[in-house]
Amino acid sequence: MRPVEIKDGVHWIGVIDWNCRNFHGYALSSKGTTYNAFYIEDEKKVIVDTVSKSFEGEFLCSLSHLTELEEIDYIVVNHLEPDHSGCLATMVERCKPEKIFVSPMAGKAIKTFFDCADWPLHVIKPGEEVSIGKRTLRFYETRMLHWPDNMFTYIPEEKMLFTSDAFGQNIASSERFVDEMGKEMVVDLMQQYFANIITPYAPKVLKTLETFAGLNLDLDMVCPDHGLMFRGDDVALALEKYAEFANQTPKNKAVLFYDSMWNSTERMIKAVASGLASEGISVKVMSVKANHHSDIMSEVFDAAAVVIGSPTHNNGILPGMADALTYVKGLRPKGKIGACIGSFGWSGECVNILKEWLEKMGMDIIEPNIKSKNRPDHDELKECFQLGVTIAKAVKEKTGK
Numbered sequence: 001m002r003p004v005e006i007k008d009g010v011h012w013i014g015v016i017d018w019n020c021r022n023f024h025g026y027a028l029s030s031k032g033t034t035y036n037a038f039y040i041e042d043e044k045k046v047i048v049d050t051v052s053k054s055f056e057g058e059f060l061c062s063l064s065h066l067t068e069l070e071e072i073d074y075i076v077v078n079h080l081e082p083d084h085s086g087c088l089a090t091m092v093e094r095c096k097p098e099k100i101f102v103s104p105m106a107g108k109a110i111k112t113f114f115d116c117a118d119w120p121l122h123v124i125k126p127g128e129e130v131s132i133g134k135r136t137l138r139f140y141e142t143r144m145l146h147w148p149d150n151m152f153t154y155i156p157e158e159k160m161l162f163t164s165d166a167f168g169q170n171i172a173s174s175e176r177f178v179d180e181m182g183k184e185m186v187v188d189l190m191q192q193y194f195a196n197i198i199t200p201y202a203p204k205v206l207k208t209l210e211t212f213a214g215l216n217l218d219l220d221m222v223c224p225d226h227g228l229m230f231r232g233d234d235v236a237l238a239l240e241k242y243a244e245f246a247n248q249t250p251k252n253k254a255v256l257f258y259d260s261m262w263n264s265t266e267r268m269i270k271a272v273a274s275g276l277a278s279e280g281i282s283v284k285v286m287s288v289k290a291n292h293h294s295d296i297m298s299e300v301f302d303a304a305a306v307v308i309g310s311p312t313h314n315n316g317i318l319p320g321m322a323d324a325l326t327y328v329k330g331l332r333p334k335g336k337i338g339a340c341i342g343s344f345g346w347s348g349e350c351v352n353i354l355k356e357w358l359e360k361m362g363m364d365i366i367e368p369n370i371k372s373k374n375r376p377d378h379d380e381l382k383e384c385f386q387l388g389v390t391i392a393k394a395v396k397e398k399t400g401k
């Protein structure tokens with residue numbers, strides 16, 4: 001794609017990954033994604049971030065519509081992850097920049113990504129300002145949002161904030177701004193992105209939002225490195241939604257994810273779901289065979305309760321469940337109610353193992369953890385239904401709705 005001038009003299013020079021379906025190899029991105037980068041034309045010519053190495057040709061071609069590479073003076077590295085720094089080595093070699101601005105943590109880590117001993121690195125001080133002519137670049141360290149090296153770059157004269165992965169969404173589109181698309185869809189995609197990438201750092205998001213509220217920055221445009229940009233009134237929408245996501249306020253919703261070989265565990269899960277639904281709780285029943293772990297996490301994210309099920313398999317649980325549980329636990333969702341069930345044939349370790357997972361995730365566990373020998377009978381299914389009713393009551397107590 002050709003560059004897009006998003007403000008006078010400020011250009012989007014990103015690339016569109018139309019066919020990306022598995023973001024970074026672990027989270028589904030059913031609508032593709034973009035890697036956004038920016039070019040600022042002033043007395044100094046500045047690049048903010050680059051794109052994934054596999055799009056280097058497109059990136060250089062796009063930039064060539066605006067400038068000769070040798071004319072670029074400054075490169076800002078808001079984040080070292082390869083989807084944004086993939087073309088950095090080439091850019092340094094071709095542009096021979098006067099300065100490369102990096103955060104203090106990136107200053108330490110950059111040599112573990114690049115042979116950069118002779119690069120003109122300038123490690124910023126948080127809040128530091130650099131004049132580029134008519135405009136100023138101001139850098140804010142945003143450590144652990146979501147890597148140690150992350151920072152935001154602000155241009156006060158343009159009221160623009162470049163936020164790296166924060167506020168990102170996975171969507172490939174020819175549109176560049178949220179107001180050119182359905183807002184609801186963008187918010188949904190931003191939530192999925194948050195759920196799968198940002199959740200462990202939710203407390204950090206809240207602190208960052210508080211710090212930025214205190215700074216009282218004039219904001220007219222927020223530019224993440226993935227997906228659509230926010231301008232005008234949509235800036236407030238982005239901030240408001242991020243606060244909402246970071247607070248992890250649960251809905252009257254339960255996610256039941258499970259695996260099953262011969263459908264016994266599945267029947268138990270469906271009975272629990274039926275009990276929950278009978279009390280007005282919205283349920284999502286998700287077999288780990290039919291649903292990718294990232295879609296499960298996206299649903300778990302705003303649910304008040306999580307019910308997990310697995311039969312006993314070789315004295316353990318089924319591997320698909322271990323996959324989903326490893327993934328969900330790693331993202332550290334907070335404040336959930338948990339319950340578990342499973343079928344077994346002889347030794348029956350499943351429920352104890354599942355309960356340990358719930359404990360490790362810090363969930364408030366609702367008992368009983370129901371275990372059925374082989375096929376669940378009518379009474380056991382009634383017990384499962386009743387467990388659903390009990391969970392529903394706990395959900396309503398938690399959400400107050």
Ligand SMILES: Cc1cc2nc3c(=O)[nH]c(=O)nc-3n(C[C@H](O)[C@H](O)[C@H](O)COP(=O)(O)O)c2cc1C
Binds near residue numbers: 345
């Ligand atoms: C390959 C395999 C290994 C199993 N390992 C165990 C086991 O170690 N302990 C146990 O109690 N049951 C074991 N079972 C029995 C299952 O837990 C039992 O068939 C259960 O009812 C299956 O539930 P499902 O219909 O939800 O798959 C195993 C079954 C299979 C097919």
Ligand SMILES: [Fe+2]
Binds near residue numbers: 079081147165
């Ligand atoms: Fe990243």
Ligand SMILES: [Fe+2]
Binds near residue numbers: 083084165225226
């Ligand atoms: Fe990224």
